[in-house]
Structure formats: structure tokens, C-alpha cells
Amino acid sequence: MATVEIPADMELVYKYPESLTEAHTHYCPGCTHGVIHRLIAEVLDELGVRERTIGIAPVGCSVLAYYYFNMDFAEAAHGRAPAMATGLKRVSPDKVVFTYQGDGDLAAIGTAEIIHAVNRGELFTTIFVNNAIYGMTGGQMAPTTLPGQVTTSSPYGRDVETAGFPIHMAELVGQLPGAAYVTRQAVLDVPGIRRTKKAIKLAFQTQLAGLGFSMVEVLSTCGTNWHMGPLEALEWAKEHMVEYFPLGDTKMTDRVRALKEGK
Amino acid sequence: MAKELWEGNAAIAEAAIRAGVEAFFGYPITPQTEVLEHFSKRLPELGRVFLQAESEVASINMVYGAACAGARVMTSSSSPGVSLMQEGFSYIACSEVPAVVTNIMRGGPGLGNVQPAQGDYFQAVKSAGHGDFHMIVLAPANVQEAIDLMVLAFDLAEKYRTIVMFVADGSIGQMMEPAEMPPMRPVRPPEERPDWALTGAQGRKPNIITSLYLGAENMERVNLRLQAKLKEIAANEVRWKEYSTEDADLLLVAFGTVGRVCQTVVREAREKGLKVGLLRPITLWPFPSGRIAELAEQVRGVLVVEMNAGQMVEDVRLAVEGRRPVRFYGRMGGPIPLPDEILPEMEKLDAECR
Amino acid sequence: MAKGMVLINEDRCKGCGLCVSVCPVHILRLADGRFNAKGYRPVEVTDPEACTGCAMCATICPDVVFTVYRQRRKPKQAAATA
Numbered sequence: 001m002a003t004v005e006i007p008a009d010m011e012l013v014y015k016y017p018e019s020l021t022e023a024h025t026h027y028c029p030g031c032t033h034g035v036i037h038r039l040i041a042e043v044l045d046e047l048g049v050r051e052r053t054i055g056i057a058p059v060g061c062s063v064l065a066y067y068y069f070n071m072d073f074a075e076a077a078h079g080r081a082p083a084m085a086t087g088l089k090r091v092s093p094d095k096v097v098f099t100y101q102g103d104g105d106l107a108a109i110g111t112a113e114i115i116h117a118v119n120r121g122e123l124f125t126t127i128f129v130n131n132a133i134y135g136m137t138g139g140q141m142a143p144t145t146l147p148g149q150v151t152t153s154s155p156y157g158r159d160v161e162t163a164g165f166p167i168h169m170a171e172l173v174g175q176l177p178g179a180a181y182v183t184r185q186a187v188l189d190v191p192g193i194r195r196t197k198k199a200i201k202l203a204f205q206t207q208l209a210g211l212g213f214s215m216v217e218v219l220s221t222c223g224t225n226w227h228m229g230p231l232e233a234l235e236w237a238k239e240h241m242v243e244y245f246p247l248g249d250t251k252m253t254d255r256v257r258a259l260k261e262g263k
Numbered sequence: 264m265a266k267e268l269w270e271g272n273a274a275i276a277e278a279a280i281r282a283g284v285e286a287f288f289g290y291p292i293t294p295q296t297e298v299l300e301h302f303s304k305r306l307p308e309l310g311r312v313f314l315q316a317e318s319e320v321a322s323i324n325m326v327y328g329a330a331c332a333g334a335r336v337m338t339s340s341s342s343p344g345v346s347l348m349q350e351g352f353s354y355i356a357c358s359e360v361p362a363v364v365t366n367i368m369r370g371g372p373g374l375g376n377v378q379p380a381q382g383d384y385f386q387a388v389k390s391a392g393h394g395d396f397h398m399i400v401l402a403p404a405n406v407q408e409a410i411d412l413m414v415l416a417f418d419l420a421e422k423y424r425t426i427v428m429f430v431a432d433g434s435i436g437q438m439m440e441p442a443e444m445p446p447m448r449p450v451r452p453p454e455e456r457p458d459w460a461l462t463g464a465q466g467r468k469p470n471i472i473t474s475l476y477l478g479a480e481n482m483e484r485v486n487l488r489l490q491a492k493l494k495e496i497a498a499n500e501v502r503w504k505e506y507s508t509e510d511a512d513l514l515l516v517a518f519g520t521v522g523r524v525c526q527t528v529v530r531e532a533r534e535k536g537l538k539v540g541l542l543r544p545i546t547l548w549p550f551p552s553g554r555i556a557e558l559a560e561q562v563r564g565v566l567v568v569e570m571n572a573g574q575m576v577e578d579v580r581l582a583v584e585g586r587r588p589v590r591f592y593g594r595m596g597g598p599i600p601l602p603d604e605i606l607p608e609m610e611k612l613d614a615e616c617r
Numbered sequence: 618m619a620k621g622m623v624l625i626n627e628d629r630c631k632g633c634g635l636c637v638s639v640c641p642v643h644i645l646r647l648a649d650g651r652f653n654a655k656g657y658r659p660v661e662v663t664d665p666e667a668c669t670g671c672a673m674c675a676t677i678c679p680d681v682v683f684t685v686y687r688q689r690r691k692p693k694q695a696a697a698t699a
Contacts, residue, residue: 006686010622014675014685021469027679029657030633034679052463056328057473066471072461074331075473077354080324083316087328088461090312091286091336092453095463113324116317190639190673230633 017041019050021070030230032187032220033061036129037068039187039197040098043204044071053096054088056081058110060102061135061222079110082117085124096207097124104134107143107167114173121178121212125203128169131220132241139225143167146244151225166244170217174250180212182251186219186242188234202260211255219245266441271406271431272297274442275339275365278413280305283448284363285334286312288325293377294433295341295367311450319344323351323364330360331472333460335417335451339365341433342383343374352426353392357474357485359492361420363413364398365429367436370596378597379433381519384574387430388548395486397493398428399500400547404523406440412545414445423496424459430547432570434520434599502545503554507533511540513613514562516555516579518544520599521568527602532609539609547575552582559583564616566608568600569593588616621670624684625660632657636674636683642667645674 016022019041027033044050050071057065059078066073076084081099089097106114106128114126133151134140140153144166148157158166174182181203185196196218203214219241223233252260269277276298279287287302299315306313312329316322322338329336340348345366355362368383370376387400399419403409409431420427456462461470476482504522507529508514517525522543532539542558544551559565564587567576576591583589592608594600630653637645637660644667647658660682662668670687 004624009688010686011689013670013687014672014683016681024629029631030635031679038681051465054461063475070469072464072470074461075475077350083321083324084328087288087325088332090314091329091334092332112317113321190676193676230635231638
């Protein structure tokens with residue numbers, strides 16, 4: 001790139017986060033994983049904890065997240081990231097630990113691990129990316145697939161009579177006493193992305209203050225497996241997912257609220 | 264340190280504590296539960312980590328996480344619980360983090376029962392999980408050896424960055440014997456954790472621990488590295504004990520509790536004029552194949568005795584390579600083969616090989 | 618004189634067009650007949666002078682393509698004399 005002269009009266013307002021590597025992601029064009037990765041990285045930069053943060057990647061589209069985050073990382077077995085994070089954090093209590101998990105990983109195969117980690121009040125943070133589909137394996141029905149939604153394994157649309165209902169993880173997890181802060185956000189437009197970043201920041205601050213488990217469920221898209229363009233996918237998610245998965249906090253303890261308001 | 268009376272399961276846990284274990288994650292299952300109970304009492308008073316997990320699946324993944332942090336860590340279970348852990352074994356083996364797992368074997372298959380058995384030999388030695396790997400498998404025959412091998416288990420796990428399984432049948436877990444504990448090793452402070460561990464990328468490049476290698480050549484390279492390590496382990500870490508083999512012309516091979524019973528068989532057989540010797544494998548993987556092959560040249564026949572339908576006997580046959588007859592006697596589901604059952608088998612072998 | 622300025626790391630761009638959809642002054646478009654190293658039509662600025670440095674493009678970009686500068690606020694009198 002040619003050197004560009006920055007006028008003296010200009011200040012830098014957005015730069016590449018230090019908590020991301022320079023690797024180009026393998027995600028499809030317009031995939032919101034990239035946005036969520038970036039928000040986590042920005043938050044870790046702002047909190048100044050990159051050098052003591054350890055991430056745990058899931059099995060799913062974000063299985064290679066460790067190439068994109070500029071910090072120590074482990075790759076878990078499918079659904080087991082919360083158990084790994086538990087082991088890691090218990091022997092490294094001064095570190096910042098987070099899991100990054102998709103809907104199949106967290107809400108199907110790893111349901112036991114997340115529920116019990118939350119219930120114990122484990123002091124790590126989970127970023128739960130809900131895009132209502134199995135992305136990596138090519139668009140099968142997820143535990144969060146909407147009623148009637150056509151996928152490669154629900155070709156007639158999800159029939160709730162036989163396949164059950166989409167699972168509300170933020171509500172489920174928020175009920176547990178070990179949860180300090182649980183919220184559902186969406187990265188489907190600029191205001192939503194800004195709110196999601198604030199939520200991710202509060203989640204990590206909750207961990208740093210030792211207040212309990214924190215999770216941000218993020219409504220996300222999968223244009224490729226929804227068979228839509230990037231913009232159309234955002235609109236579809238706004239129209240259909242937000243109705244089924246309402247946005248907002250499902251748990252905020254008084255101490256987390258005080259933390260939030262004190263900032 | 265003086266000898267004290269120790270129950271096998273508590274001794275295993277205490278030996279791990281003396282060896283500097285920093286964390287234990289586990290789930291109750293008979294006949295292993297006393298291991299977990301001992302840790303639950305001792306680790307908190309020492310300021311170390313004890314956590315009762317929601318399942319064996321979670322336990323092994325907690326072990327995996329703590330091992331990634333470079334902590335000395337273990338879990339324990341019994342047969343059905345160990346089956347649940349197999350996913351984790353494979354990930355740990357491929358990721359090359361050190362971990363120790365204890366299996367206090369019970370009767371199977373299925374839910375089986377809670378009687379002592381050795382039916383998990385194949386699982387431990389040959390099919391610990393998906394993909395090409397082996398665990399180092401240590402099999403004690405008494406409480407003192409259980410203590411000594413537990414300390415060794417951590418040293419081997421860390422030396423080779425591998426998974427070590429400690430297998431004992433329920434009778435060793437439940438029996439009480441006088442034994443001597445090693446002195447308490449200091450716990451390694453967090454700042455001395457190994458340089459590959461996930462400790463936060465402070466002033467260095469990030470460490471990544473993964474078992475995912477998408478490219479064919481990449482995955483093969485990792486496999487070749489793992490195989491080279493296994494070869495090194497096989498060359499350096501084979502352990503066994505021999506009893507009266509110097510002049511033996513009949514050989515018994517047995518491990519764990521049965522190995523101990525067979526010491527009596529050797530004595531009684533010799534009283535009857537049969538020159539019987541015993542080889543008791545201590546490492547089930549790597550297996551003492553070389554020594555068994557040597558002894559096969561010396562003896563007329565081999566009898567393998569196990570508390571299963573005949574599992575280790577396959578490895579003995581592979582070692583003997585048809586040089587001599589290899590016969591098997593076993594009991595399943597709880598009964599321990601006794602000398603007066605084994606001795607007639609020995610006499611049959613003697614007659615057959617005359 | 619532009620109030621803001623964006624730098625575009627073209628090779629990171631996957632041409633998803635999300636930035637184009639959110640730019641409030643409509644000065645972004647996907648290149649026509651030009652491709653980056655990945656084979657996508659990268660985003661480009663049509664009218665740099667109109668940029669406000671609002672960073673909405675950077676906020677929605679999944680691939681961290683943008684670096685954004687914005688004109689400093691005029692220093693207050695007190696600060697200027699200090």
C-alpha cells in the first residue's frame with residue numbers, strides 16, 4: 001500500500017486491534033464471526049489484558065479462531081470448551097479465560113458442560129454465537145434453528161412436533177445462581193454491534209472483578225447456509241431471529257449492575 | 264518414612280498428592296470413589312484444586328484444560344466412566360499435554376458390576392480412543408507398587424508430554440496393606456510452568472494447543488512425530504518383574520492382582536517339581552515383548568492368566584511368534600483366579616509340552 | 618476539507634458490501650472490474666472529501682479492512698493557552 005499522509009489535524013479513531021493477528025479469516029464474505037472476533041479483540045485491548053488472556057475455540061465454523069486471536073489459545077473437543085475453561089481457570093485464577101462457542105457446540109452437544117460450568121459460577125466468560133444453523137458441516141438443523149426453517153437436515157422445515165423447539169440458552173443459563181451476567185445481543189446493524197461490544201466488555205469486567213460467570217449470546221448470520229447475500233442475511237435475522245430470541249439481559253446481579261453503573 | 268496401613272484407593276490419591284498434583288477433577292464411581300473422596304479432603308487443606316465434575320466427559324476435559332495450563336493434573340474413574348473419557352484421551356494424546364488417568368477396573372461389559380476385573384486391557388492398551396496413539400499404561404500388583412507407580416506416572420507424563428493411564432483392578436483399590444509413602448514434593452509454582460503451556464502471551468508469541476491439522480501432509484507430520492515419541496517410549500520405558508525365571512522351563516505371564524496370585528502358583532508348582540517362572544508386566548504399554556520373546560526360547564510353553572476372556576494373551580502370542588504353545592486361563596466378572604485353579608492348567612501345559 | 622478519512626486494506630476485503638450499506642454519506646462502493654488478491658471486488662471510496670470519519674464502515678466490517686481518522690475537535694481556549 002502506498003504511504004498515505006495523514007493530515008495533522010486528524011486523529012486515529014479506529015485502528016486494527018492488537019488482540020487480533022494479521023491472518024485473514026476463512027469466514028465467508030459478510031460472516032458476522034469476523035465482527036464478533038473484532039469486538040472481543042477491541043475489548044481485550046481496552047481492558048489491557050491481552051497478555052494474560054487464554055481463549056478456547058470450539059468445533060464449528062470458528063474452530064480456527066486461534067489463528068485470528070493474538071493470544072494463547074486452546075482448541076476444545078466439540079461442546080467441551082466450558083469444561084476445559086473450568087480446568088484452565090481453576091489452575092490459573094489470575095488469567096482471563098473465555099470460550100467462543102457456536103449453537104451446535106454450546107446448545108446441543110455441550111449442554112451439560114455449559115449448564116454445570118454456569119451453575120458452579122466458574123469465573124470465565126462465554127461468547128455464544130447463535131446463527132440458527134450448523135455452518136461448518138454445511139447447513140444442518142441446529143438446536144436454535146427456527147420452527148419451519150429449512151436446512152439440509154430439516155428439508156421440510158423444522159417440525160417442532162418431531163424435532164423440538166429452538167432452545168433459549170440465555171434464558172436457561174440466566175436462571176442459574178452461578179451466573180452473574182448473561183445477555184443476548186445482535187450484531188445485525190451498527191447500533192446492535194455497539195451494544196454487543198458494551199456487553200462483551202461488561203462480561204469480561206464481570207470476570208475480572210470475580211463476580212461470577214458471564215455470557216453474551218450474540219445473534220449472528222450464516223448467509224451461505226441460509227442461501228442469502230450478506231445484507232439479506234442481516235435483514236432476515238432481524239426479521240425472524242430477534243422475534244424468537246428477544247434481545248436484552250437475562251441476568252445481571254446487583255454487583256454487576258453496580259460495576260456497570262460505576263463505569 | 265515408616266510403613267503405614269493404607270487402603271489402595273486412598274494410597275493412590277495420597278501418592279499423587281506427594282508427587283505434586285495440583286488439581287483433581289473426577290466423578291464418583293465404584294470401586295474408585297475413595298480416590299475422589301481422599302482428594303476431596305486433602306486437596307482443599309493443601310490449597311490445591313479439587314472439583315467434582317458433572318460427568319466423566321467433563322472431568323477429562325477439565326483435566327485437558329488444566330494440563331494445557333501446564334499444571335500437574337489427574338482424574339480417576341472405573342471402567343464405564345473411562346469409556347466416557349475416551350474422547351478426551353485422544354485429544355490429549357494429539358495435543359501432547361501431560362495428564363494422568365486412573366482406572367480402577369470393574370466387571371463389564373455394560374454397567375457390569377463393581378467386582379475386580381481386567382476386562383479393560385484392550386481399551387487401555389489398544390483402543391484408548393480414535394486415531395493412532397497409545398497411552399503409557401502402568402499396572403501395579405500391590406499397594407506399595409501403586410504408590411510408586413503413581414509418582415512415576417506424573418514423571419513419565421511430563422517427560423514425554425503424553426497421557427499415562429494407571430490401571431488397577433478393584434481388589435487393589437479396596438485392599439489394605441502396609442506401605443511407605445514418598446516425601447511430599449513441593450508443588451511447582453505457576454511461574455515455573457513449561458514454556459509450551461497456556462500462561463498468557465506476555466512478551467512472547469502466543470502458544471496454541473490444538474489437535475486439528477486440516478492438511479493431509481500436516482496431519483501426517485504430526486502423526487509421524489507422535490509415532491517417533493511412542494517409539495522412544497517403547498525403547499526406554501518397558502517395565503516388568505520376573506520371579507524364578509532363571510531356570511524356568513514353563514512361563515506364567517500375568518499382570519496386576521493375578522500377577523500377584525501367580526507368585527503363589529510358582530511356589531506351589533516348584534514344590535510339585537515343575538520349573539515354573541513368572542513374568543509380570545508392569546507397563547502394559549509398552550509391553551515387555553522383547554523379554555517374553557527371549558524367555559520363549561528358554562521355556563517349553565507359556566500360560567497367560569487374566570481376569571478377562573483373554574486379552575493380554577494376544578500380545579504374549581505376538582511376542583512368542585509361534586515359537587512355543589501359549590495357553591490361556593481366565594475368569595470374568597469378579598472371581599479372582601486362585602492358585603488351585605491355575606496349577607492344574609500349568610500341569611496341563613507341562614504335559615502338552617513334554 | 619474532509620472531516621474524516623478512511624484507509625482501506627484492500628487485500629483483507631471480501632467484497633461483502635456491508636460497509637456500503639451503512640455509510641451515511643454514501644461514498645463507498647465495490648470496485649467495478651477490479652479484483653483484489655483474493656478475487657473479490659474490494660471496497661473503494663468515491664468521494665474522500667465527503668468522509669465524516671464516523672467509523673460506521675469499520676464497525677460493521679467483518680474483516681477489519683478500515684482504519685479511520687477524524688478531525689480533532691477545536692481545542693478549547695483554556696487548553697490552547699495552557
